[in-house]
Amino acid sequence: MDISGTYPMLFAFFDAANSLRRDAISRQISAAIAAGSSGVAVLGLGTEVSKLSRGEREQLIDWTIEDVAGRVPVAVTISESNVLDMISAAKAARAAGAAWLILQPPRPPISGAQLVAFFGEVADAVDGPIGIQNAPEFLGVGLTASELVDLNKQHPNVVVAKAESMALHVGDLIDQLAGCMRVFNGRAGFELTDNYRAGVDGMIPGIETIDLQVGVEKAMRAGDEAEAERLYRQMLPAVGFAMQGLGQFVLYGKLIAALRLGIEPSTDRRPSNIASPRGLAWAKRYATELGPLPV
Numbered sequence: 001m002d003i004s005g006t007y008p009m010l011f012a013f014f015d016a017a018n019s020l021r022r023d024a025i026s027r028q029i030s031a032a033i034a035a036g037s038s039g040v041a042v043l044g045l046g047t048e049v050s051k052l053s054r055g056e057r058e059q060l061i062d063w064t065i066e067d068v069a070g071r072v073p074v075a076v077t078i079s080e081s082n083v084l085d086m087i088s089a090a091k092a093a094r095a096a097g098a099a100w101l102i103l104q105p106p107r108p109p110i111s112g113a114q115l116v117a118f119f120g121e122v123a124d125a126v127d128g129p130i131g132i133q134n135a136p137e138f139l140g141v142g143l144t145a146s147e148l149v150d151l152n153k154q155h156p157n158v159v160v161a162k163a164e165s166m167a168l169h170v171g172d173l174i175d176q177l178a179g180c181m182r183v184f185n186g187r188a189g190f191e192l193t194d195n196y197r198a199g200v201d202g203m204i205p206g207i208e209t210i211d212l213q214v215g216v217e218k219a220m221r222a223g224d225e226a227e228a229e230r231l232y233r234q235m236l237p238a239v240g241f242a243m244q245g246l247g248q249f250v251l252y253g254k255l256i257a258a259l260r261l262g263i264e265p266s267t268d269r270r271p272s273n274i275a276s277p278r279g280l281a282w283a284k285r286y287a288t289e290l291g292p293l294p295v
Contacts, residue, residue, distance in 0.1 A: 003100060003129060003160055003182050004201040005038025006217050007075055008210045009046040010064065011254045012056075013266040020056055022063055027261045028207045029067045030295040035210045036218070038202065039073040040064060044102070044186075045138060046206050048250055049079050051269050058092065065097040073099030075204075077133065081106050083121050090126045100129035102162055105141045112147045116154075123155040131160030131184070134173075138164055138246060145176035152180045160184065162204060167191040171198030188243040188253060189213050193232050196220040206249070208242065208257035209235040211293060238286040247273040252283045259287035261295065 013024030032040050042064045043049045043057055052060070061076055068074055076098040080086035090101050103119055110118070123130045132151065136142030143151070151158050160182045163170045167185070174183050182201040185191075189205035193216060205213050212235040219228035242253035251273040258265040268274065275283075 001073065001099065001129060003073075003131075006202060006210070006214050007039040007041040007073075007184070007204045008032050008037055008207045008213070009041045009044040009186070009204050010060070011207060011250070011257055011266070012047045012052065012060065012269075013254070013258070013263075014269050016267055018267065018269060020059060021266070024258075024261075024263055024266070025060065025063045026067050027263050027295060028257070029064065031207060031261060031293040032210055033068075033071055034294040035214045037072060037210060037214055039075055039099070040068055041075040041077065041102070041204050043077040043079065044104075044133075044204065045135075045246055046250060046253070047077075048269065049077065049104075054089075057089070058096075061093055061096050061098065075100050075102055075131070077102040077104055078122075079104040083118060086122050087125045090122060094126060094128055098128075100131060100160070101126065102131040102133050102160070104133045105139060107139065107141060110141065112143055115141065115143055116147050116151050119151060119158065120155045123151075123158050126157075128157065129160065130155070130158045131162050131182075132158060133162045133164070135162070135164030135186075145173050148173075149177060149180055162186065167194040167198045170195060170200060174199045188239050188249060189216075189235065190239050190243050192216050192235075192239075193220060193225070193228050196228070206242075206253045206257065207293075208253050208260060209238060209290065212290075235290070238290060241282060241286060251275055252279060255280070255283045256287045256290075257293075259284060260290060260293040262292060 013021040076093040134142045162184045184202045186204045215231045
């Protein structure tokens with residue numbers, strides 16, 4: 001399959017009883033489809049996957065697949081601490097309808113050779129395309145470009161590298177992979193236009209600026225860099241505010257998303273950052289400046 005384009009990572013919203021909210025998943029998917037996203041992603045760092053039980057992860061996958069209803073591909077991040085659990089979760093996600101998977105490295109950190117073996121064992125046990133989340137700046141563990149090339153050679157269904165780094169570094173990675181894998185970046189769309197100049201195949205941002213994210217992608221693909229830069233400048237203040245660390249992003253990025261989606265904000269699931277009165281006011285200002293998300 002052609003794995004490319006913008007795949008927003010869905011946020012997990014919680015109600016006052018600390019349960020997952022179906023309405024928020026449906027609304028985010030409607031916004032992603034309305035914006036023209038190439039696909040939808042779930043269970044990544046932005047979904048606060050480490051705070052979810054296995055049953056909740058399965059619930060989010062089922063809700064996402066059901067609401068997408070085959071209109072776009074769904075990518076599911078698989079995060080488990082051992083090979084057997086990761087294989088089991090990966091098979092379940094594929095059976096539920098995930099088009100492709102993103103394997104998140106286990107923690108605590110292990111060596112590159114061990115990580116290649118770990119991912120390779122999972123890839124051999126699961127059908128379909130596999131991506132690798134390579135985000136050492138966020139996760140404390142990752143693979144070098146040569147290790148990713150070796151992984152792809154040994155396990156040809158490993159076809160995507162989901163990098164999480166500055167555009168200059170991602171461009172270097174793309175050069176070193178020499179076309180053997182598709183490369184995505186995330187980071188809420190920070191350095192978005194430069195990521196496309198670096199040669200990314202796609203982006204996995206949040207939903208809070210998805211309309212502008214897709215607009216930038218389309219303008220860059222069409223060679224209209226002036227329009228892409230105009231749209232990027234429009235979204236950059238909100239992205240810069242939210243993308244100051246993972247805790248900040250899932251707190252304020254999710255709040256901006258809720259305000260733009262016209263839904264109740266999420267209750268925080270601890271441990272989490274706590275919004276300050278100034279932070280709340282600023283998030284509301286950014287959401288107002290961006291306007292409602294079409295759904």
